[in-house]
Amino acid sequence: MSKRRDDAPSGDLETKDGRHWEHPQTRDAAHHGRREEERQEPLHPTVEDNEEEIRKLELAWAAPTGFIGWFKPVNQRIIGRRFIVTAFVYFVLAGLLGLAMRLQLAVPENDFLPPEIYNQFFTVHGTAMMFLFAIPVLEGFALFVTPMMIGTRDMAFPRLNAFGYYVYLIGSSIFFVMLLVGMAPDTGWFNYVPLAGKLYAPGVGVDIWTTMITFIEVSALTAAVELIVTILKLRAPGMTLNRMPVFVWASLVMAFMIVFAMPSIIVSSSLLILDRLVSTGFFVPEMGGDPLLWQHLFWFFGHPEVYIVLVPALGIVSTIVTTFTQRTLFGYTAIVISIVATGFVSFGLWVHHMFATGLPHLGMSFFMAASAMIAIPNGVQVFCWIATMWGARIQFSTPMLYVLGFFWVFVIGGLTGVMVASIPFDLQVHDTYFLVAHFHYVLIGGSVMPVLGGLYYWYPKMSGRMMSEFWGKVSFALVFIGFNVAFFPMHQLGLDGMPRRVYTYLEEMGWSELNFISTIGAFVLAAGFATTFFNALASLRVGPKAGNNPWHAETLEWVTESPPPPYNQRHIPIVNSREPVWDWREEQERPVVLGLRSDRREVLVTSILDAEPHAVQVVPGPSIWPFLSAIAASVGFVGILFHPIFFVVSFFLAFFSFVGWFWPRRPWRED
Numbered sequence: 001m002s003k004r005r006d007d008a009p010s011g012d013l014e015t016k017d018g019r020h021w022e023h024p025q026t027r028d029a030a031h032h033g034r035r036e037e038e039r040q041e042p043l044h045p046t047v048e049d050n051e052e053e054i055r056k057l058e059l060a061w062a063a064p065t066g067f068i069g070w071f072k073p074v075n076q077r078i079i080g081r082r083f084i085v086t087a088f089v090y091f092v093l094a095g096l097l098g099l100a101m102r103l104q105l106a107v108p109e110n111d112f113l114p115p116e117i118y119n120q121f122f123t124v125h126g127t128a129m130m131f132l133f134a135i136p137v138l139e140g141f142a143l144f145v146t147p148m149m150i151g152t153r154d155m156a157f158p159r160l161n162a163f164g165y166y167v168y169l170i171g172s173s174i175f176f177v178m179l180l181v182g183m184a185p186d187t188g189w190f191n192y193v194p195l196a197g198k199l200y201a202p203g204v205g206v207d208i209w210t211t212m213i214t215f216i217e218v219s220a221l222t223a224a225v226e227l228i229v230t231i232l233k234l235r236a237p238g239m240t241l242n243r244m245p246v247f248v249w250a251s252l253v254m255a256f257m258i259v260f261a262m263p264s265i266i267v268s269s270s271l272l273i274l275d276r277l278v279s280t281g282f283f284v285p286e287m288g289g290d291p292l293l294w295q296h297l298f299w300f301f302g303h304p305e306v307y308i309v310l311v312p313a314l315g316i317v318s319t320i321v322t323t324f325t326q327r328t329l330f331g332y333t334a335i336v337i338s339i340v341a342t343g344f345v346s347f348g349l350w351v352h353h354m355f356a357t358g359l360p361h362l363g364m365s366f367f368m369a370a371s372a373m374i375a376i377p378n379g380v381q382v383f384c385w386i387a388t389m390w391g392a393r394i395q396f397s398t399p400m401l402y403v404l405g406f407f408w409v410f411v412i413g414g415l416t417g418v419m420v421a422s423i424p425f426d427l428q429v430h431d432t433y434f435l436v437a438h439f440h441y442v443l444i445g446g447s448v449m450p451v452l453g454g455l456y457y458w459y460p461k462m463s464g465r466m467m468s469e470f471w472g473k474v475s476f477a478l479v480f481i482g483f484n485v486a487f488f489p490m491h492q493l494g495l496d497g498m499p500r501r502v503y504t505y506l507e508e509m510g511w512s513e514l515n516f517i518s519t520i521g522a523f524v525l526a527a528g529f530a531t532t533f534f535n536a537l538a539s540l541r542v543g544p545k546a547g548n549n550p551w552h553a554e555t556l557e558w559v560t561e562s563p564p565p566p567y568n569q570r571h572i573p574i575v576n577s578r579e580p581v582w583d584w585r586e587e588q589e590r591p592v593v594l595g596l597r598s599d600r601r602e603v604l605v606t607s608i609l610d611a612e613p614h615a616v617q618v619v620p621g622p623s624i625w626p627f628l629s630a631i632a633a634s635v636g637f638v639g640i641l642f643h644p645i646f647f648v649v650s651f652f653l654a655f656f657s658f659v660g661w662f663w664p665r666r667p668w669r670e671d
Contacts, residue, residue: 054570056598061153061566064622071166072622074158075566079165080144081462083223084455086169087137088533093176094128097121099526102486106519108507118503119186120205124179126189127209131216132172134309134447135258139223141454142251142312144462146227148557149245151236151575153568153603156229158619159626159661164222166630171215174638178208185209188501190302191272193283193294198276207276207641210269215637217262224258227251234603235611236556237593238575245555245578246329249336250315253343254308260347261304268297277641292357299350306442307346307374311339313450314381317403320453321385323553324400325392328579331384338377345374355423356430364423371421375414382407397551398472402453405480409445413438416491431501434494440487452479452532459536460550464562465543471535478528485521489514554579559590572596572604575611625661632657 064072073079101121104113113121147155155161178184185205187196196206231252235244244252271282272294281287283294322329329335351359351367385407394400416438420426429435452475459467494500498511505511549558558581560569571592577583584590596602596616605615632653639646 053598057567057570058565060598060600060621063566068624069622071627072624074154074162074620074622074626076143076147076155076158076161077462077564077566077568079158079161080140080142082165083136083140083143083168086165086172087133087140090128090132090172090176091137092529092533094125094133095526095529097125097128099522101125102519102522104503105505105515107516108505108509108512110504113503115503116186119188120179120182120184122501123185123188123209124175127175127185127213128172129443130189130305131213132168132175134443135220135305136168137451138254138309138312138447139220139227141316141451141458142227142247142254143223145458145557146248146251147230147234148461148560148564148568149248149555150231150234150239151556151569151573152230152234153572154601154619155226156234156603156617156619157226158621159623160222161226162623163626163629164219164226166627167222167633168216168219170630170634171212171219171637174634175208175212178205183208190298191294193272193275193291196272196294197283204641207273210273210276211637211641214266214269214273215634217266218633220258221262224255224262227255228259231255232608233605234617235606236573236575237604237606237611237613239606239611241609242333243575243578245315246318246332246335246339247312247315247555250312250318250339253339254312257304257308257311257343257346261301261308264297265301268294268301271297292354295354295357296350299353300347303349303352304346307342309443309447311342313406313447314339314342314378316450316454316457317385317406318381319553319555320399320403320450320457321388323457323551324395324397324403325389326395326552327388327392329384330387331380332578335381335384338380341377342374345370345377349374352421355426361423368421368423372418375418378414382411397456398467398469398476399453399457399551401473401476402449402456402479405476406445406449406453409441409449409480409483413441413445417442429494431499432494433490433498433500436500437487437490437494440483440490444483444487449479452476455532455536457551458557459539460546460562461557461560462563463540463543464546465539466546466550467535467539467543471531475528475531475535478524478531480528482521482524482526482528486518486525487521489518489521493518549581554582556580559584567601623661625657629654629657629661 061075063069063075063078100113101118104110104118143155143161147153175184183203183205185191185196185201185208187201187206187209191206191209194200196209231244231248271280274280275282275284275289281289283289283291285291318329318335348370349367351364352371355364355368416434420429420435420438456467456472459465493511493514496509496511496514498505498509505515546562548560548562550562551558556569556573556575557564559573571594573580574591574593576591593604593613596604601619601621603617603619604613605617606613632650635653636647636650639650
């Protein structure tokens with residue numbers, strides 16, 4: 001299978017506002033020729049060309065130091081790393097809660113966990129995995145990688161980026177603190193009414209859940225807006241839409257899905273907190289409300305959320321497959337269309353979760369068809385990956401092993417998904433452990449395994465060092481074996497009738513052996529995750545130096561140092577194909593944009609379709625005001641649960657923090 005290039009020239013880049021934009025060169029993909037008469041100024045200037053310019057760049061883009069300085073950075077790589085690390089911390093905490101639940105279910109009539117504690121663990125485990133890990137970790141990868149992939153120096157709104165992280169950190173920390181003090185919710189991560197109403201769930205546990213979910217989703221929305229604007233307007237010249245890396249496409253689709261899905265959960269949680277605090281009746285039948293309204297609002301967000309975390313994970317898979325086969329991705333256009341189609345179709349599946357609620361059968365039949373149809377675009381991507389790997393000399397490094405494990409696990413999850421899309425079958429296994437197995441095969445197989453592969457893949461770019469391949473392969477073996485031992489028996493448990501969301505069972509039910517096997521698998525799986533985290537921490541000190549491009553990858557993040565400088569790239573590259581790094585490797589030339597100033601934070605603004613440069617944006621530097629604004633917002637969100645006065649206090653705190661945020665600074669000195 002030969003490598004193709006999209007070699008159409010990206011158009012003239014004319015001089016604007018007295019700045020010089022270098023002309024992209026016309027290429028001949030077959031002979032790697034170049035028209036010498038079009039060559040202009042140096043095509044591959046390096047940062048060593050001018051030490052004074054480097055010094056200015058480093059000074060302009062430097063991150064603050066010291067304790068107070070920790071709260072000031074706004075650079076996308078710092079914020080992206082913080083999202084990733086924080087999300088993995090919550091992943092570990094939620095995983096420990098999952099292990100405790102598996103210990104409780106290992107043997108019948110166990111009293112390891114009291115029922116009320118089990119319910120709290122169950123609620124916090126599911127909420128943390130879905131809201132505090134899955135979306136934030138993939139947003140973190142997108143925030144870290146995407147700007148470098150598209151050849152820009154930062155996000156469009158860096159301070160908003162920092163604000164979103166602090167909102168996420170504060171809200172999720174409060175959620176776990178509530179568990180430590182015994183005030184965590186105990187109604188499940190789905191928080192169904194009327195169980196979540198004031199009558200059946202007194203106390204502040206559900207209030208904390210509804211408020212913190214609303215607060216945390218603000219963080220997700222800020223990151224989504226950042227990604228949309230950055231991808232559409234800050235791409236390197238020549239990176240037209242049909243030259244964007246697949247992971248960038250996946251990040252863009254994920255961001256749009258968040259924008260359309262998150263308001264639904266914000267509305268539902270806001271209505272529930274009003275029902276609980278001021279006795280409205282949105283979900284109370286006696287007051288004209290409807291409990292099913294909660295399920296419609298929740299699952300209109302909840303099912304697209306599965307694909308919100310799946311779509312960028314599929315982008316990671318495409319990136320890794322391309323790199324470790326050293327081939328152009330087969331069916332680029334088909335994969336991009338499949339990603340977009342997945343985003344659209346995922347919003348038509350939410351009743352998939354409500355087949356047992358007594359809705360009209362004619363209406364449910366349309367959702368049954370949509371639930372089966374979602375397998376088509378995902379299947380297209382699988383076949384494109386297989387075609388890319390077919391006959392290639394695959395490099396079986398750790399990232400690629402996780403991708404191969406993803407194929408196995410995700411396909412099983414997809415097959416069981418088509419099974420539960422059938423209404424008659426779904427009625428038989430609804431609320432059984434069959435759905436628990438399906439859910440984890442889709443989420444862990446479809447998201448966690450690609451995320452671990454992405455961690456190994458981009459770790460050199462994050463730290464400048466390589467993770468141990470030996471321990472990486474050990475971790476993959478433990479994760480793959482442990483996962484299947486833990487969750488495959490749950491299919492049979494569900495078919496045998498074991499209901500989900502129960503804290504114990506009787507011995508005569510015959511579920512004890514499979515539950516014991518599942519618990520053993522859970523601990524093997526935990527050992528695999530622990531090996532990965534140990535590998536990551538140890539490699540920070542003892543890992544071999546990575547170099548700029550240890551994987552010989554083709555996307556733009558690998559042309560910078562590892563780790564990259566604060567400004568990502570000294571010169572903004574001009575892109576003429578989908579594999580620019582491979583092209584430059586072959587032609588020994590790197591066309592770049594000249595003219596961006598080095599004494600302030602400038603990013604190049606380009607057109608949406610063809611990425612033609614038309615402006616320069618000066619982005620703001622480090623500031624503590626995003627952190628203070630997040631504190632002000634958290635005072636209102638949390639304090640209002642205890643007294644209305646905190647809303648007024650939060651309003652004034654937020655007002656003053658935003659004044660500080662947007663207060664005009666001294667104009668940049670023009671030389």
